[in-house]
Amino acid sequence: MKQPELTRRSLLRILGVGAAATAAGGLTTACNLVGSGDGSSGDTVTIKVMLVPDPSGASQFYREQFDLFEEKNPGIKVQVIENPSDQQINAIELSFQQGNAPDVFRAQDQGFDRIFERGWIAPLDQYVTDEFKARFPEGSLDPATSGLHRDGRLYTLPLVWGKWSVVRFLLVNNTAAKTGGVTAAPKTWEELEQAAAAITRAGGGRTFGFAGPWSKSVLARMLQHTAGPASIDNGIDLRTGRAAVTHPSLAAAVDLLRRMHAAKSMTPGWETWTDAGKVHTAFAKGELAMFLASPFQINEVRKLNPQLDMTIAAVPVPAAGRGGYSGQTASFSPLWSMSAQSKHPEQAWKVMDFLASKEFHRAYYEKFGTLTALESAWQDKAANNADQKAIMDVATQTVRLIPNPILATKGGAQLMAAIRGKQDLQWSEIALPAILRNQPFGPAAANLNGKLDAFIDEQIKTLSGKGVPASRADLTFPGWDPLQPFTPSQK
Numbered sequence: 001m002k003q004p005e006l007t008r009r010s011l012l013r014i015l016g017v018g019a020a021a022t023a024a025g026g027l028t029t030a031c032n033l034v035g036s037g038d039g040s041s042g043d044t045v046t047i048k049v050m051l052v053p054d055p056s057g058a059s060q061f062y063r064e065q066f067d068l069f070e071e072k073n074p075g076i077k078v079q080v081i082e083n084p085s086d087q088q089i090n091a092i093e094l095s096f097q098q099g100n101a102p103d104v105f106r107a108q109d110q111g112f113d114r115i116f117e118r119g120w121i122a123p124l125d126q127y128v129t130d131e132f133k134a135r136f137p138e139g140s141l142d143p144a145t146s147g148l149h150r151d152g153r154l155y156t157l158p159l160v161w162g163k164w165s166v167v168r169f170l171l172v173n174n175t176a177a178k179t180g181g182v183t184a185a186p187k188t189w190e191e192l193e194q195a196a197a198a199i200t201r202a203g204g205g206r207t208f209g210f211a212g213p214w215s216k217s218v219l220a221r222m223l224q225h226t227a228g229p230a231s232i233d234n235g236i237d238l239r240t241g242r243a244a245v246t247h248p249s250l251a252a253a254v255d256l257l258r259r260m261h262a263a264k265s266m267t268p269g270w271e272t273w274t275d276a277g278k279v280h281t282a283f284a285k286g287e288l289a290m291f292l293a294s295p296f297q298i299n300e301v302r303k304l305n306p307q308l309d310m311t312i313a314a315v316p317v318p319a320a321g322r323g324g325y326s327g328q329t330a331s332f333s334p335l336w337s338m339s340a341q342s343k344h345p346e347q348a349w350k351v352m353d354f355l356a357s358k359e360f361h362r363a364y365y366e367k368f369g370t371l372t373a374l375e376s377a378w379q380d381k382a383a384n385n386a387d388q389k390a391i392m393d394v395a396t397q398t399v400r401l402i403p404n405p406i407l408a409t410k411g412g413a414q415l416m417a418a419i420r421g422k423q424d425l426q427w428s429e430i431a432l433p434a435i436l437r438n439q440p441f442g443p444a445a446a447n448l449n450g451k452l453d454a455f456i457d458e459q460i461k462t463l464s465g466k467g468v469p470a471s472r473a474d475l476t477f478p479g480w481d482p483l484q485p486f487t488p489s490q491k
Contacts, residue, residue: 043075045347050081050095050102052088061367069354076347089114096120101339103348104355112156112334122340123153127349135358135374137162140331144408144488145401147330157356158332158373159364166328167395168222169293171301172311176207176289185313189223189256192290192316196265199289210260210290211267213279213297217428220435222292222326223253226317229482230327230402234419235427235452238403241476243452245427245445249323254431254441262438271436280304298387299369312390314398324482327402332373401485403477408491411463411470418459425452 180199196209228249405412
C-alpha cells in the first residue's frame with residue numbers, strides 16, 4: 001500500500017528545521033540532523049532512534065526508558081525522532097536519501113520489507129548470543145518461520161507480537177446469556193446457533209444472541225479456522241497449492257452464519273457496523289450476549305464495564321470435531337531495525353539489545369498492559385490477571401504456526417503479494433452477500449475458485465517472464481497437517 005505523503009511540518013521535523021523540545025518527558029525531536037556529522041562528541045556517541053509514539057503515553061515512556069539506558073551506558077546518548085504512524089516509512093526513506101539516516105528505527109510488516117529491499121537494513125547475526133536467543137520462546141527464532149529473517153539472516157526484532165496477536169475468542173456476557181437459559185459458553189457451532197436463538201427469543205427485542213464484529217470479512221474466517229486449514233484465508237489450500245474457495249470448511253462456516261442471520265438471532269443492523277465501538281457498547285450494556293472478538297476488544301469492553309461478568313472462551317468448533325486452528329504465519333512481526341549506514345553499529349546494537357531486553361519488555365507490559373514478544377518478561381503478572389490468563393490459555397489451545405510462502409521462497413512472496421492485492425479474488429466479496437441475502441454460497445465459490453486458479457497460473461507465467469522463478473511448488477507444503485504446528489521439515 002502506498003504510504004501517505006509527508007506533510008511540510010513532518011518534513012521540517014525530519015530535517016531538523018525549526019525543531020524544538022517537546023515538553024512532555026523532555027523529549028527532543030530531530031534536532032539539527034543536517035550537518036550533525038557522525039553524532040559523536042568527545043567520548044559520547046549519539047544514536048538516533050526513529051519511532052512512532054504510540055500507544056498514548058509512548059513519548060514519555062520511551063524517553064524515560066532511554067534515560068535509564070543512558071545511565072547504564074554513559075558513553076551513549078539516545079536521540080529520539082518521532083513520526084506519525086502513517087508517515088514513518090516515508091520519513092525513514094527520506095532520511096536515508098538525505099544522508100541523515102537514523103541508527104535504529106521502527107519499520108513494521110510491509111514497511112520493513114520496503115526498506116529492506118533498498119539495502120538499508122543491517123544484518124544482526126554477528127551480535128546475537130546464546131543468552132539473547134534464550135530470551136525468546138523455544139524455536140521462535142528459526143530463520144524459516146521467525147518472520148524476522150530474510151534470506152536466512154536476522155534483520156529485525158519484534159515488540160508486541162506472538163500467538164496472542166492472532167488468537168480469536170468467543171466473548172459471552174454471562175448476565176445477558178442467562179436470559180435465554182445459557183449458563184456456559186457454547187463449545188460447538190451447533191451449540192452457538194441454538195444459544196443465540198434462545199437468547200434472542202427470551203430477549204424480547206432488548207437482548208440479542210449474536211453479532212459480527214465491525215469487520216465483516218473476518219467473521220467467517222474465525223469459524224472456518226476451526227474446521228479446516230487456515231491458509232484458506234487467502235483462498236488457497238497450501239497442502240496442494242491450489243485454490244480452495246470451495247473447501248467444505250468455508251462453505252460450512254458461511255452456511256452457519258447465513259442460517260443465524262436468516263433466523264434473526266443476530267443483532268439487527270450488525271452488518272452496517274463499521275465502528276468497533278458499537279459492538280463493544282452493545283455487549284457491555286447487555287444488549288448483545290455473544291460475539292467473536294480479537295484481543296484488543298477485551299480491553300475495550302472492560303473500559304466500558306469493568307465489572308462485567310464475562311467469559312473469554314475459545315471459538316466454537318464443528319460438532320464433528322476440530323479440523324484446523326487459527327493460523328500464525330510467523331512467530332513474530334518485524335519492528336526494530338538497524339541502519340546499514342550507521343557509523344556506530346556497536347552502540348546501535350546496544351540500543352537494539354536494550355529494546356529486546358526483558359527489562360524493557362517488562363516495563364512496556366506494565367505501562368500499556370500489552371503482551372510482548374518476550375513472554376518471560378510478563379508471564380508471572382499475566383497469570384494473576386484473569387483476562388490476560390484467559391487470552392494466553394485460549395491462544396495456547398487454538399493457535400498453531402502455519403506455512404508461509406512469503407518466508408519460504410521469492411516466488412512464493414511474489415505470488416502471495418499478487419493474490420492479496422487482487423480484491424475481486426477475495427472470497428469475502430462473495431461470502432457476505434450470501435450470508436445477508438440467504439443465498440447459496442456454492443455456485444459463487446466455484447466460479448471464484450476457477451478465477452483464482454487461473455490468476456495464479458497467469459502470475460506464474462508473468463513472473464517467469466521477468467526472470468523470477470515461480471511455480472505452484474512455491475505455494476505447496478504437502479507435509480503440513482493443519483492439526484499440527486508447521487515446521488520447515490514439512491515442506
